[in-house]
Amino acid sequence: MGLTLRDHVKRYQPGFREIFGLGIVLLVTSFPGWTPDAEAIPPFARKYKVNCNVCHVRWPRLNAFGEQFLENGYQMPGTRDGGLVGKVRLGDVTLDDVSNYIGFLFDVEPLTHSTMRRDVPGAEDQTELANVNLLRMFTAGTLTEDVGFLMDITSLFGQSSDFELGRAFVSFNNLGGMNWGHLRVGRIDPSAYFSLATDRPQFFPVGPKIGSPFGPFGPSIQRWSTLFGSAAASKFYGIFDRNMAPIFPISPTLYNSTVEAGIDLHGRPFGDWFLYQIGILNGGEERWGDTNNSKDWYVMTRFDYAQSDYFSANLSGFAYFGNHNAKVLSGADVSRSRYGVGARIRYRWLDLYGSYTIDRITDLPNGMAATFDDTATGVTIEAHAIVTDRLLLGTGFNHMDAGGELSQRKSATFLSFQARYYLRSNIALQIRNDVNLRDAEGGTSPARNLRNQVVTNVAFAF
Amino acid sequence: MKRPFRILITSLGFLWALGSSLSVYATTLSEIDVSGGALIYERSCLVCHGIDGHGDGPAAFYNSAYSASRPRDFTVGNYKYRSTPSGELPTDQDIFRVITNGIPGAMPSFGGLPESARWKVVAYLKAFSQDATGKKPETVTLPEPAIPTSSASVAQGRSVYLALDCHSCHGVDGRGRVGLTRAKELIDSRNLPMPPSDLTLAGSFKIGPSARDIVRTLFTGLDGTPMPSYANQLHGQEVDAWHLANYILSLSPSN
Numbered sequence: 001m002g003l004t005l006r007d008h009v010k011r012y013q014p015g016f017r018e019i020f021g022l023g024i025v026l027l028v029t030s031f032p033g034w035t036p037d038a039e040a041i042p043p044f045a046r047k048y049k050v051n052c053n054v055c056h057v058r059w060p061r062l063n064a065f066g067e068q069f070l071e072n073g074y075q076m077p078g079t080r081d082g083g084l085v086g087k088v089r090l091g092d093v094t095l096d097d098v099s100n101y102i103g104f105l106f107d108v109e110p111l112t113h114s115t116m117r118r119d120v121p122g123a124e125d126q127t128e129l130a131n132v133n134l135l136r137m138f139t140a141g142t143l144t145e146d147v148g149f150l151m152d153i154t155s156l157f158g159q160s161s162d163f164e165l166g167r168a169f170v171s172f173n174n175l176g177g178m179n180w181g182h183l184r185v186g187r188i189d190p191s192a193y194f195s196l197a198t199d200r201p202q203f204f205p206v207g208p209k210i211g212s213p214f215g216p217f218g219p220s221i222q223r224w225s226t227l228f229g230s231a232a233a234s235k236f237y238g239i240f241d242r243n244m245a246p247i248f249p250i251s252p253t254l255y256n257s258t259v260e261a262g263i264d265l266h267g268r269p270f271g272d273w274f275l276y277q278i279g280i281l282n283g284g285e286e287r288w289g290d291t292n293n294s295k296d297w298y299v300m301t302r303f304d305y306a307q308s309d310y311f312s313a314n315l316s317g318f319a320y321f322g323n324h325n326a327k328v329l330s331g332a333d334v335s336r337s338r339y340g341v342g343a344r345i346r347y348r349w350l351d352l353y354g355s356y357t358i359d360r361i362t363d364l365p366n367g368m369a370a371t372f373d374d375t376a377t378g379v380t381i382e383a384h385a386i387v388t389d390r391l392l393l394g395t396g397f398n399h400m401d402a403g404g405e406l407s408q409r410k411s412a413t414f415l416s417f418q419a420r421y422y423l424r425s426n427i428a429l430q431i432r433n434d435v436n437l438r439d440a441e442g443g444t445s446p447a448r449n450l451r452n453q454v455v456t457n458v459a460f461a462f
Numbered sequence: 463m464k465r466p467f468r469i470l471i472t473s474l475g476f477l478w479a480l481g482s483s484l485s486v487y488a489t490t491l492s493e494i495d496v497s498g499g500a501l502i503y504e505r506s507c508l509v510c511h512g513i514d515g516h517g518d519g520p521a522a523f524y525n526s527a528y529s530a531s532r533p534r535d536f537t538v539g540n541y542k543y544r545s546t547p548s549g550e551l552p553t554d555q556d557i558f559r560v561i562t563n564g565i566p567g568a569m570p571s572f573g574g575l576p577e578s579a580r581w582k583v584v585a586y587l588k589a590f591s592q593d594a595t596g597k598k599p600e601t602v603t604l605p606e607p608a609i610p611t612s613s614a615s616v617a618q619g620r621s622v623y624l625a626l627d628c629h630s631c632h633g634v635d636g637r638g639r640v641g642l643t644r645a646k647e648l649i650d651s652r653n654l655p656m657p658p659s660d661l662t663l664a665g666s667f668k669i670g671p672s673a674r675d676i677v678r679t680l681f682t683g684l685d686g687t688p689m690p691s692y693a694n695q696l697h698g699q700e701v702d703a704w705h706l707a708n709y710i711l712s713l714s715p716s717n
Contacts, residue, residue: 053526
């Protein structure tokens with residue numbers, strides 16, 4: 001979703017924006033007839049005049065056709081159609097109708113209830129109203145044949161009114177032949193083609209509430225839930241970015257980052273059954289620039305089976321090699337690497353997927369080995385079922401075997417359930433419950449003391 | 463920097479080795495596919511229409527999970543958007559047109575394929591439902607000349623609409639709302655519930671939004687759906703089809 005945990009750090013102040021946001025949501029959802037042409041709302045749906053579910057299992061997760069469209073750099077599979085559906089020609093560049101390449105995403109948590117363990121000082125049950133999560137504007141499409149682009153900017157209403165640039169890249173498609181190589185350049189999300197892409201989570205991300213800049217260690221962290229899944233998460237306690245801001249253990253990172261600057265090449269030169277991906281990133285959790293003066297690299301391969309009987313399956317594995325992409329408390333550089341596998345099965349109403357990752361920190365300063373665990377692992381498994389045309393039920397399991405500073409480290413295991421009802425294929429009402437499977441214990445860690453959390457959520461894209 | 467370079471070189475080497483051993487596979491694929499249609503079908507259509515053309519591709523379920531329309535099963539030969547009488551196969555032009563324009567709501571346009579590629583895939587699709595006789599399908603003759611719209615024609619169209627009982631499915635107001643019509647009982651050839659089109663929405667005409675498209679649909683029917691052909695009822699009063707079309711288009715004024 002183009003977010004890091006940093007984005008989600010919220011100091012809750014119910015303000016005008018939240019109330020305004022909730023007002024908009026109520027307004028929109030209470031007038032189901034407000035959009036004349038039924039379901040085709042977000043830009044690609046508008047552009048190609050099809051329902052959202054042509055590309056999505058249920059928005060936002062992609063189905064096999066949506067994946068092909070994405071892989072082909074926002075062109076219909078097997079084509080170089082960039083611009084053909086366009087309306088305005090500027091020389092050899094074609095622009096679509098504005099509405100065909102601009103979209104909005106809006107996400108509100110009208111009601112959140114967290115159950116904390118009572119004997120922790122300051123940790124009480126909390127109920128929050130109208131937590132406006134994010135408003136995102138994005139623009140995506142094709143500039144001309146075989147050239148696609150995407151850019152998104154996001155505002156996190158709960159936190160600041162600034163719009164922040166998320167992904168922004170140009171994609172040069174079908175280099176060397178149809179499906180041979182597609183090159184993305186810019187601010188990208190590397191895991192886009194992995195079995196479990198970080199982007200478009202079926203469980204809407206729920207941000208933690210953190211009361212001080214050093215939240216993960218201090219007593220004031222109040223919400224912890226499986227933001228993007230443990231397999232994607234950073235998993236280490238006590239590591240920092242270039243500016244010595246903590247990298248939160250639940251923040252998606254490395255291969256599974258939501259945005260990193262770099263170059264990525266992927267393709268299917270041998271037919272639909274095999275995909276390769278290879279990329280270079282600035283790494284180092286840097287949104288701009290490359291002050292660590294070194295690059296991170298990754299390779300991913302994916303095998304697909306998808307022919308008939310409403311069935312598809314894939315299996316993928318990657319290796320990500322980091323280079324001075326984090327710091328420890330002393331300010332010394334360390335290198336984080338990650339190895340992961342993922343799989344996904346879709347059969348009619350069932351969407352089942354999971355991923356397992358192992359993270360390693362190398363180049364630890366001398367003498368830290370005794371107090372710092374250099375290995376961490378994470379598992380995410382999710383299953384979703386399309387119960388009726390409008391109802392999706394899901395469950396997810398996340399287990400993080402955390403690493404990092406032994407004094408702070410807390411592993412976490414959560415089980416999640418959700419029900420999502422689609423008023424239209426682009427408007428979802430959701431209720432999600434996360435249950436802590438670990439025993440409660442003393443101390444202040446939300447990984448143990450957040451016992452249960454119910455979040456309601458309204459999201460729409462248009 | 464040194465280690466990642468080694469890794470990159472190694473992985474490129476690995477990919478190259480894999481590639482050269484697999485290029486054998488790639489050649490066999492294009493050799494089998496004499497006309498070129500198979501490869502295009504596999505890249506662009508298989509994911510919805512399925513490897514054997516049964517309309518059960520890996521992405522076929524979602525848009526129509528528990529209601530119509532799933533991607534067409536080409537082996538049944540039960541095409542909706544034809545210019546031929548009910549029960550017949552479509553002409554090549556009919557198929558070409560669907561590929562080029564897409565089907566609003568259900569199937570995106572594949573106009574991005576070069577024209578020659580679209581013709582190749584037409585040939586490939588026809589092989590799924592080879593008519594044993596191999597005879598060329600005849601097209602229906604539409605009443606000519608077209609009758610331009612006018613308030614008199616629209617009024618005449620409305621009485622034909624009621625006389626032919628269109629409202630039993632589409633509703634008196636044309637919106638086909640479930641509850642006011644037989645909409646609830648309607649199913650398609652796959653037994654999936656199929657609501658009648660909302661005739662007041664310009665975007666809901668899948669075959670095209672012109673009067674000629676609607677007139678053609680009245681004579682051909684939409685095979686595989688509850689929407690029948692009216693060729694028999696209109697016999698002798700064929701021009702009524704134009705009035706009817708003018709009336710239907712008057713329901714979606716934005717058109």
